[in-house]
Amino acid sequence: MKIITRFAPSPTGKLHIGSARTALFNYLFTRHAGGTYLLRIEDTDKERSTAESEKNILDGLKWFGIDFDNPEKIMRQSERTSIYKKHIEKLIADGHAFISKETPVKEGGREEVIRFKNPNKKISFDDMIRGTIEFDTTELGDFVIAKSLEEPIFHLTNVVDDIEMGITHIIRGEDHISNTPRQILIWEAIGAPRAIYAHIPLILATDRSKLSKRHGAVSIVEYAEKGYLPEALMNYLAMLGWNPGIDKEVFSKEELVELFDITKVQKGGAIFNEEKLKWINKEHIKMAPRAEIIERIKAYFPPGKELPKNSELFFADLVERISIFSDVKELVGKGELNYFFEAPTYDAKSLVWKKDTPENSKVHLLAVLAKLENISESASIPETANDFSVESVKNAIWPYAEEKGKGNVLWPLRFALSGQDKSPDPFTLASILGKEESLLRIKNAISLL
RNA sequence: GGCCCUAUCGUCUAAUGGUUAGGACAACAGGUUUUCAAUCUGUUAAUCAGAGUUCGAUUCUCUGUAGGGCUACCA
Numbered sequence: 439m440k441i442i443t444r445f446a447p448s449p450t451g452k453l454h455i456g457s458a459r460t461a462l463f464n465y466l467f468t469r470h471a472g473g474t475y476l477l478r479i480e481d482t483d484k485e486r487s488t489a490e491s492e493k494n495i496l497d498g499l500k501w502f503g504i505d506f507d508n509p510e511k512i513m514r515q516s517e518r519t520s521i522y523k524k525h526i527e528k529l530i531a532d533g534h535a536f537i538s539k540e541t542p543v544k545e546g547g548r549e550e551v552i553r554f555k556n557p558n559k560k561i562s563f564d565d566m567i568r569g570t571i572e573f574d575t576t577e578l579g580d581f582v583i584a585k586s587l588e589e590p591i592f593h594l595t596n597v598v599d600d601i602e603m604g605i606t607h608i609i610r611g612e613d614h615i616s617n618t619p620r621q622i623l624i625w626e627a628i629g630a631p632r633a634i635y636a637h638i639p640l641i642l643a644t645d646r647s648k649l650s651k652r653h654g655a656v657s658i659v660e661y662a663e664k665g666y667l668p669e670a671l672m673n674y675l676a677m678l679g680w681n682p683g684i685d686k687e688v689f690s691k692e693e694l695v696e697l698f699d700i701t702k703v704q705k706g707g708a709i710f711n712e713e714k715l716k717w718i719n720k721e722h723i724k725m726a727p728r729a730e731i732i733e734r735i736k737a738y739f740p741p742g743k744e745l746p747k748n749s750e751l752f753f754a755d756l757v758e759r760i761s762i763f764s765d766v767k768e769l770v771g772k773g774e775l776n777y778f779f780e781a782p783t784y785d786a787k788s789l790v791w792k793k794d795t796p797e798n799s800k801v802h803l804l805a806v807l808a809k810l811e812n813i814s815e816s817a818s819i820p821e822t823a824n825d826f827s828v829e830s831v832k833n834a835i836w837p838y839a840e841e842k843g844k845g846n847v848l849w850p851l852r853f854a855l856s857g858q859d860k861s862p863d864p865f866t867l868a869s870i871l872g873k874e875e876s877l878l879r880i881k882n883a884i885s886l887l
Numbered sequence: 888g889g890c891c892c893u894a895u896c897g898u899c900u901a902a903u904g905g906u907u908a909g910g911a912c913a914a915c916a917g918g919u920u921u922u923c924a925a926u927c928u929g930u931u932a933a934u935c936a937g938a939g940u941u942c943g944a945u946u947c948u949c950u951g952u953a954g955g956g957c958u959a960c961c962a
Contacts, residue, residue, distance in 0.1 A: 448962045616957035714912045758925045845921040860923035
């Protein structure tokens with residue numbers, strides 16, 4: 439049997455992280471099985487649907503890395519009114535629905551609506567994740583399926599389209615479980631073979647309530663803006679409620695498609711944990727091509743920053759310090775890495791290592807200065823533009839540092855170069871800054887002592 | 888309130904009618920040539936409760952408890 443699935447968002451807001459995961463599970467299930475994946479926009483509610491939301495959802499899906507098999511002909515329910523009308527008329531003719539006289543309870547309520555004639559029976563269906571679920575539909579009453587012939591509502595349009603599109607598997611959020619029996623009733627009244635359902639658990643906030651705006655970032659674009667890699671977010675969202683049963687946790691999109699199994703999806707809701715997302719993002723940063731990562735880092739640089747001399751080494755160090763790309767902004771802006779862009783200022787006291795004296799520190803810096811001056815810019819490795827490499831700087835200083843006490847020598851040097859309590863090691867620092875700038879900073883430090 | 892769904896370390900989860908209940912994130916401790924970062928190693932930490940079935944239940948059944956969803960002329 440050819441598998442056909444769909445993702446059917448309603449354009450009433452930005453692409454929510456939970457919707458994105460529903461889209462993802464559908465995607466993984468369908469691509470794994472070699473089926474057809476369709477996109478449908480459920481915009482029957484004219485009051486709440488906006489073109490802006492639809493664009494946000496489409497852009498979000500694209501960024502996320504989910505593609506559909508009907509990109510040129512996305513189905514929009516607002517364009518299918520006549521089709522729904524035909525079905526409603528047929529349901530009425532067959533005695534499955536009727537025009538009902540109403541007493542409006544709220545403002546704007548209708549004098550008459552179209553209700554489904556409930557057969558009041560027991561419905562059961564086999565959910566791919568939860569097993570058999572049973573309902574008695576009696577309590578549903580004769581529910582409304584359309585406000586008028588031209589204004590169908592969700593339950594009707596959803597079922598009609600799923601039937602017309604030949605949907606074989608419906609994968610959606612757990613919040614739709616209660617909607618399922620009444621949709622099955624409509625499905626049976628129209629007289630089509632029923633689809634197979636899978637209701638995936640919800641994503642929860644830290645307090646176990648449904649994740650919503652008041653809990654912070656909930657839309658996909660916010661994660662894009664924060665500088666998450668789409669494949670990392672996909673990896674995390676896939677693992678939230680599902681896992682392949684092996685210890686590995688970091689996967690590419692292709693691996694997820696290969697391994698995905700809807701029947702192994704968790705039944706209970708899962709709390710969204712951004713710490714773990716960050717960790718996964720870092721893992722994906724490690725796997726990605728370095729040049730690509732550097733391009734993304736540069737995009738988060740404040741304008742007008744002049745890179746230090748050995749920028750390659752600088753980026754290598756920076757990559758290790760970030761989990762998400764917006765971290766760059768904090769580190770580079772006016773943050774703790776600012777000394778790479780302008781000479782630091784500091785007082786003499788900070789230059790001295792714990793129990794050492796200013797006098798000694800001055801002696802050490804003088805000695806280090808002499809040794810670094812001796813490193814020829816055109817020494818050893820000819821193909822390296824900057825011979826002031828981590829290795830040569832380290833080799834020049836190391837014996838002296840061992841002799842005089844590592845802290846005594848290395849702390850003043852590191853502080854002279856960075857002006858910070860925390861920084862990369864002094865060899866790396868010197869190499870990144872280059873010979874000229876390094877010597878300048880050391881001389882300045884000496885003058886303070 | 889009614890109906891429905893769910894329940895393993897703080898979090899995401901693995902496992903089986905019989906295991907020292909495993910892994911990851913986080914936390915903590917230590918190593919890693921001064922500090923930070925990164926990295927490595929280790930430690931702490933869980934089967935919601937009570938009955939029942941069984942030689943044996945985290946696993947199966949029931950009850951309770953807790954959480955979530957639905958209960959629209961929204962989707």
